[in-house]
Amino acid sequence: MASVAPTFYTNQVQVTDEVANFSPEVVEEMYLHLTKYPPDRKRSALIPLLFVIQRERGYVDNEGVNFLARFLDLEVTDIWETVTFYSMFNLRPVGKHHIQICKTLSCRIIGEPKITEHICNRLGIHVGETTDDEKFTVSLVECLGSCGTAPMMQIGFDYHEDLTTEKVDKLLDSLS
Amino acid sequence: MSTELIKVTINGQEFAVEKGARLIDVCREQAFNIPSFCYYQDLALQASCRMCLVRIEKMPKLQTSCTITCTDGMIVTTQSAEIEKAQRAMGEFLLANHPLDCPVCDRGGECELQEMIFDWGDVEERFVESKNATPEKFLSPIVANDPQRCILCKRCTRVCDEWMGEDAIEAGNRGVNTVIGTYGGWLDCSQCGNCIEVCPTGTLLDGTYRHETRPWELDQTISTDTYSSDGMQLSIGSRGGRVHRIVARDRYVDGLNGEFLDVKARFGHGFVNHEERIKTPLIRYKKGGKLIPTTWDEAIHFVTNKFKESGNNVGVVASPRLTNESIFTLKRFAKEVVGSENYTISDVEDLAPFFNNLSVPLATHKEIRHAKTILLIGGEPEEEQTFTAKQIRQAVRNGGAKLIIVHDTPIRLTAQASQFIHVNPKSLDAFALAFADKSDKTILSKIGAAQSEIDDLLKLIGESEGDFIIMFGRDLSAEAQAVLANVAGNFASEKRRVLLHPLPLYNNSVGANDMMAGRKSLSDVLINSTALLIGGSLSKPSALTDGFLSRKDFIVVQEMFETATTEFADVVLPAASFAETDGTFTNNTGFVQRVRQAVEPVHQAKADWIITSMIAREMGVDFGYNFSAPAAFRTLADSIDAYAGLRYPHLKDESKPVQVKHPIAGKKDLSKETDALRRGVEAMPETNEKIIGTPKVGHKLHRLTTMTSKTAQFHLLAHGNPKPENLLVSPLVQFNLDGTPRVEEKAEAASAGDRISDVKRTAGVTLDGKV
Numbered sequence: 008m009a010s011v012a013p014t015f016y017t018n019q020v021q022v023t024d025e026v027a028n029f030s031p032e033v034v035e036e037m038y039l040h041l042t043k044y045p046p047d048r049k050r051s052a053l054i055p056l057l058f059v060i061q062r063e064r065g066y067v068d069n070e071g072v073n074f075l076a077r078f079l080d081l082e083v084t085d086i087w088e089t090v091t092f093y094s095m096f097n098l099r100p101v102g103k104h105h106i107q108i109c110k111t112l113s114c115r116i117i118g119e120p121k122i123t124e125h126i127c128n129r130l131g132i133h134v135g136e137t138t139d140d141e142k143f144t145v146s147l148v149e150c151l152g153s154c155g156t157a158p159m160m161q162i163g164f165d166y167h168e169d170l171t172t173e174k175v176d177k178l179l180d181s182l183s
Numbered sequence: 184m185s186t187e188l189i190k191v192t193i194n195g196q197e198f199a200v201e202k203g204a205r206l207i208d209v210c211r212e213q214a215f216n217i218p219s220f221c222y223y224q225d226l227a228l229q230a231s232c233r234m235c236l237v238r239i240e241k242m243p244k245l246q247t248s249c250t251i252t253c254t255d256g257m258i259v260t261t262q263s264a265e266i267e268k269a270q271r272a273m274g275e276f277l278l279a280n281h282p283l284d285c286p287v288c289d290r291g292g293e294c295e296l297q298e299m300i301f302d303w304g305d306v307e308e309r310f311v312e313s314k315n316a317t318p319e320k321f322l323s324p325i326v327a328n329d330p331q332r333c334i335l336c337k338r339c340t341r342v343c344d345e346w347m348g349e350d351a352i353e354a355g356n357r358g359v360n361t362v363i364g365t366y367g368g369w370l371d372c373s374q375c376g377n378c379i380e381v382c383p384t385g386t387l388l389d390g391t392y393r394h395e396t397r398p399w400e401l402d403q404t405i406s407t408d409t410y411s412s413d414g415m416q417l418s419i420g421s422r423g424g425r426v427h428r429i430v431a432r433d434r435y436v437d438g439l440n441g442e443f444l445d446v447k448a449r450f451g452h453g454f455v456n457h458e459e460r461i462k463t464p465l466i467r468y469k470k471g472g473k474l475i476p477t478t479w480d481e482a483i484h485f486v487t488n489k490f491k492e493s494g495n496n497v498g499v500v501a502s503p504r505l506t507n508e509s510i511f512t513l514k515r516f517a518k519e520v521v522g523s524e525n526y527t528i529s530d531v532e533d534l535a536p537f538f539n540n541l542s543v544p545l546a547t548h549k550e551i552r553h554a555k556t557i558l559l560i561g562g563e564p565e566e567e568q569t570f571t572a573k574q575i576r577q578a579v580r581n582g583g584a585k586l587i588i589v590h591d592t593p594i595r596l597t598a599q600a601s602q603f604i605h606v607n608p609k610s611l612d613a614f615a616l617a618f619a620d621k622s623d624k625t626i627l628s629k630i631g632a633a634q635s636e637i638d639d640l641l642k643l644i645g646e647s648e649g650d651f652i653i654m655f656g657r658d659l660s661a662e663a664q665a666v667l668a669n670v671a672g673n674f675a676s677e678k679r680r681v682l683l684h685p686l687p688l689y690n691n692s693v694g695a696n697d698m699m700a701g702r703k704s705l706s707d708v709l710i711n712s713t714a715l716l717i718g719g720s721l722s723k724p725s726a727l728t729d730g731f732l733s734r735k736d737f738i739v740v741q742e743m744f745e746t747a748t749t750e751f752a753d754v755v756l757p758a759a760s761f762a763e764t765d766g767t768f769t770n771n772t773g774f775v776q777r778v779r780q781a782v783e784p785v786h787q788a789k790a791d792w793i794i795t796s797m798i799a800r801e802m803g804v805d806f807g808y809n810f811s812a813p814a815a816f817r818t819l820a821d822s823i824d825a826y827a828g829l830r831y832p833h834l835k836d837e838s839k840p841v842q843v844k845h846p847i848a849g850k851k852d853l854s855k856e857t858d859a860l861r862r863g864v865e866a867m868p869e870t871n872e873k874i875i876g877t878p879k880v881g882h883k884l885h886r887l888t889t890m891t892s893k894t895a896q897f898h899l900l901a902h903g904n905p906k907p908e909n910l911l912v913s914p915l916v917q918f919n920l921d922g923t924p925r926v927e928e929k930a931e932a933a934s935a936g937d938r939i940s941d942v943k944r945t946a947g948v949t950l951d952g953k954v
Contacts, residue, residue: 072366082350087366091355149358 026077027070033063037078049079053089057096066097094148101144102137104182106162111150113157118170122158123147125172129179142182189255194262206251206259207235215261218270218303220277220295220383221336222249225441225577226345232336233273234299237261245269267303274304277334280314280359281384288332290385292398293434296334299383317362322352322370325390325450326379330362333386339363339378345580346443346573348565348595352378363387375569376449380431380442391450392428396420401427403435404781405837407768409504409761410447412687413548413570414770415440416837417448419762419781426455426762426782437838439548439774445569454760455782460743461757462786474745474755479787479797486754487801489737490521490714498525498712501699502719503689506766506778508815509791510691510698511823512806513718516795520804525712527702529721530689532657534696536665536856537685541847542672546652546682547772548574553582554682555649558640560589560618560667561611562656562686565596568771571654571684572596585647587640589614591658592874602640607631608874613864615655615663619670620857629867644674654684662860669851685771694769697823697843715739716798718758718791720748739798741791757788764790765812767834774840775829 029037037056044051053075060071067090076083090096094107108114108123123145127133130143137144153159156168167178187202193210200209208224210217220232228250236245240258245266248259260266278300285291317330335354340363343352351372355364363386365371379387401420408415416438420428429452430436431444454460464482465474477485490497499517501510510528517526551557551574564572578584579599588600591610597603606614613629617637627634644651653671655664668683675681687693709715714737721732732738732751740752749755763784769775784790789797792815796806808814813831820826825843833841 069367083366083371084353085350087364088353088355092357 023069023073025070025073027060027064027068027074029063029074033059050081050085053079053081053086054093057086057090061096066100094146100137100141103142104144104162106143106145106160107148107151108145108160109149109151109153109158110147111154113150113154114159117157119147119158122160122170122172122175125175126179129176143179189253191253191256192258194260200253202253202255204253205249206237206253206257207248209253210237210248210259210261217248217261218299219249220299220334221338223338223341223381225581226338226341229337229341232277232334234270234277234303236266236269236273238263238266270303271305274300275308275310278304278308279310280331281334282314282331284332285385288329288385289388289393289398290332290382293432294385295383296332315359320368321390322365322368322387323372323374323390325374325376325446326370327388327390327393328363329386329388330364332384333363334384335361335363336383337363338381338383339387342377342381343372345577346377347373347375348576348598349373374446374450375444376446377443380444380449389428389450391453392420395427396422402781404762404779405436405438405777406761406779406781407690407770407776408444408448409690409768409778410451411445411568411570412685412690412692412771413440413568414690414768414772414774414776414840415444415448415570416776417444419452421762421781424456424782424785426452428452438776439840440570443570443573452762454743455762456785457744459745460785460788461745461755464757464787465752465755467753470753474749474752479789482754482756483797483801486739486756486798489753490716490739490798490802493521493712493714493737495521495523496525496711496713497521497523498527498708498715499523500527500529500705500708500715500717500721501695502717503528503530503687503692503695505691505695505718505791506761506764507691507694507698507769507775507819508766508812509718509764509795510695511819512792512795512799512808512815513716514699514702515806516716516799519806520799520802523712524701525703525708526699527705527708528695528699529705529717529719530687530692530695531705532688532692533661533704534685534687534692535702536661537668537683538693538696538845539848540665540669540851540853541683541845542669542849543675543681543683544847545771545773545842545845546650546684547774547842550650550682551575551652551684552578553650554578554584554652556585556587556644556647556651558587558589558644558651558653559596560614560653560655561591561658562654563592563594564654564656564686565594567688568686571686571771575599585643587643589640593877595877597877602636602643604632604636604640605873607870608872609658610864610867611655611658612660612663612860613867615659615667616857616860616864619666626864628869629864631871631873648678650680650682652682652684654686656686657688660860660863662856662863665856666853666860669848669853672850687771690770691768693771693773694767694775697769697825697845698819700823713737716795717741717748717752718795720746741794743788756794757786758794759784759788759790763788766790766792767816769843773842773845775826775834775843776837776840777831777834 037059040052040055041049056075057067060067060075064071072083072086075086090098106126108119110119126145130138132138132145134145134147151159151161153166153168158170159166159168160170188199189202191198191200191209193213193215198213207217207219207222217235219235221229222235230247230250233247235248237248238260239246285297291297319329322328337354340353344350349372351370352363352365354361356362379389401422404419406417406419408417416436417429417431418435419426429449431440431442433442463476464479466477466482466485467474499513501513514526517523548570551571557575557578575586575596576599579586586600587602588597589604589606591606591608607630610630613626617626617630651674655667671681671683709731713735715735717740720742738752739754740749741756741758742749743758743760761778762781764778765780766778767775768778793810796808799806816831820829825845829841
């Protein structure tokens with residue numbers, strides 16, 4: 008029998024109970040983050056730990072979320088709420104270079120659409136997609152706090168400012 | 184809250200209000216209408232809807248009245264051109280992404296957004312940009328979600344956290360893309376449905392009531408929950424003889440529970456119009472034969488003849504799920520018609536030891552909410568007395584109460600506890616003994632707790648002021664309950680008021696205990712009688728009772744469904760459900776509350792007390808009820824001291840429930856009980872193993888209800904329930920409450936097996952490994 012799920016439900020994803028495993032060094036690093044906060048406010052360590060999870064597993068995956076939920080005594084939905092709020096965290100796999108183009112007011116006025124279009128055309132993908140070689144992912148994000156040098160974007164943890172199409176070309180050429 | 188009064192001027196009028204009062208509450212009490220969405224009394228503040236704006240003098244801009252605490256000399260304006268302009272603008276913003284699909288929305292007609300926009304908004308919409316489109320979906324079989332309609336008041340996330348302590352639903356993403364949702368898109372919780380109830384828009388909707396009727400077409404009947412002993416007040420929405428839904432919206436009902444209901448109360452009404460209800464009286468003319476449909480006249484005649492043969496060997500058993508009237512009539516039947524002392528209730532957990540040794544009054548739910556110290560010994564209120572659990576949680580989180588839990592399992596409420604004494608499995612009796620008799624140190628090894636823990640507990644109680652509430656669950660033995668109920672009075676002092684709160688399982692356990700005073704034990708009645716009249720089913724037919732039932736000469740059962748008990752019955756009489764009768768339930772705080780008839784009894788069903796009095800009349804005794812429930816209650820009230828003088832008009836207003844005062848026994852010599860308790864404790868095996876791991880949400884709750892109507896009945900079924908496998912097929916399907924997928928989607932249901940593990944987790948049906 009063919010499985011015909013009504014479009015109603017397609018946003019639901021399979022959720023597992025499995026918990027990620029980390030090497031002792033990584034777990035130790037996590038405990039180190041935990042010591043920065045009062046013992047009864049464990050959840051304060053959520054964001055640094057999410058960065059650790061993302062670094063170790065490539066993105067914030069289901070097993071990683073389950074791990075954090077146990078580690079910090081949180082519900083998975085609490086973590087989901089935080090992860091979706093920040094554009095720095097990804098709930099889906101991203102390419103090696105995550106290009107986050109600022110789409111908020113200053114950047115948009117001064118030429119973000121042109122930059123975005125250029126990057127997308129060059130890579131042959133739409134916003135939110137990853138190239139077939141899994142090298143680049145393009146996404147639009149909210150203000151990154153660098154309005155004085157708009158338009159700008161962030162690749163990984165690096166800012167690239169005062170963008171022009173030429174500058175972008177050069178930058179993309181240099182990334183492998 | 185202190186009772187110091189301060190002066191506040193609202194719209195030119197001066198009022199004296201309590202210090203610390205919230206401005207929006209004060210304004211509303213004084214009948215100044217202030218619109219708001221996100222403000223909800225007794226929940227954390229949000230101030231996200233910005234509808235409750237007021238002008239306060241000396242403050243630079245308009246203020247949200249829901250976040251302002253009144254101060255002395257405050258001068259407030261709630262209505263002016265400036266405020267109205269701001270509110271209109273807010274209304275327009277709230278509608279910026281709203282699809283305005285009221286004609287197809289289930290909430291239409293009782294929607295707070297709709298009403299507010301009509302009252303305060305500007306119907307003209309200036310936004311021309313395209314709206315965010317988010318597809319409609321189901322978060323679970325019983326929670327439908329249309330994110331577009333959401334105004335992000337976050338009431339649902341707050342009730343989920345603060346009332347239920349589950350954090351199952353949260354707001355994801357940010358800015359204009361914010362949606363209410365869950366990780367994985369699937370609601371993994373106890374399915375209480377309180378998020379549906381508090382939603383001011385059509386974002387979260389009852390999945391079982393989806394597109395069934397419009398709200399204004401329903402008749403609303405205020406009644407009492409038929410599952411939990413908290414006696415929650417609810418409104419039955421019925422139309423054309425069918426119960427369509429149950430809600431506790433404060434526009435329809437204003438009971439002790441506010442808008443709180445649990446999954447059983449809210450969704451467990453499928454049995455009322457279930458097609459498997461017994462339609463006519465049934466007679467089994469020969470043992471081992473079939474039940475054959477017959478007429479009421481014939482059935483009553485048949486029963487009468489057989490009962491006359493048995494004389495005073497007739498035993499009477501009443502289910503604690505029946506109304507007070509029905510239980511009382513069954514007792515009268517035993518005493519006045521057959522002249523037998525063999526009457527009892529079918530609950531194996533007896534409340535008599537508790538009430539006979541009561542040393543302090545019962546606590547009301549309001550007193551629990553404002554208590555300063557709460558001691559919970561055993562029990563699982565979160566699964567069985569959900570409203571009590573909510574009150575405990577709020578007392579701790581919002582009221583700063585100290586909660587001490589003594590339990591063999593780290594239940595979820597321990598997250599709120601300031602002290603948790605983890606005892607050995609099934610050793611709560613030993614703790615009760617240690618608590619009552621502090622000199623006895625030899626039993627500590629049985630409890631598995633250190634002496635210092637018990638000392639800490641006693642110290643905490645000794646230092647506490649204000650209300651101190653002791654509750655204990657059904658996992659204590661009868662002797663332990665008697666001793667604890669009696670020892671509670673010792674803790675009372677000038678600064679401290681001690682109150683008790685029982686945690687019985689059934690909706691009318693307390694009422695049944697009051698009605699059936701002087702009863703024998705269930706096994707005595709089953710042994711000593713040759714014929715039986717059973718109202719409801721036996722809740723736990725162990726091997727023993729089954730063996731007894733098969734040896735009886737004649738058994739009459741008043742039931743709604745064919746159950747394990749009716750298999751032994753010679754006559755089955757169709758009883759009416761709680762939605763089809765008038766009557767009263769007594770809850771675990773002693774409140775007597777009305778059950779009102781919402782629909783006509785289906786088929787030929789009759790209320791239990793009518794059936795019993797029909798048999799009595801045929802046997803020559805007229806109870807004088809004239810088929811009138813008020814008359815039955817009057818007789819009841821006149822013969823039971825605690826209920827003396829009560830009449831139905833006294834119980835009319837559900838917002839002012841009447842508490843029956845159970846007699847307080849005072850200090851008793853309980854050396855006999857204590858000795859029995861000590862012997863029981865000494866016989867307990869010593870163990871060092873403790874139960875680790877908090878049980879999941881809904882581990883007891885769901886097995887009973889929502890999904891299988893046959894397990895969720897007025898007369899509790901015991902075994903022989905249809906298996907709920909079919910509800911494990913897929914959450915992608917809307918379920919009828921009996922667990923069958925809605926017909927048109929059956930084919931898809933069978934193929935979507937990949938979601939089975941999630942449903943198990945969510946529905947909790949198989950959490951203990953059983954189906």
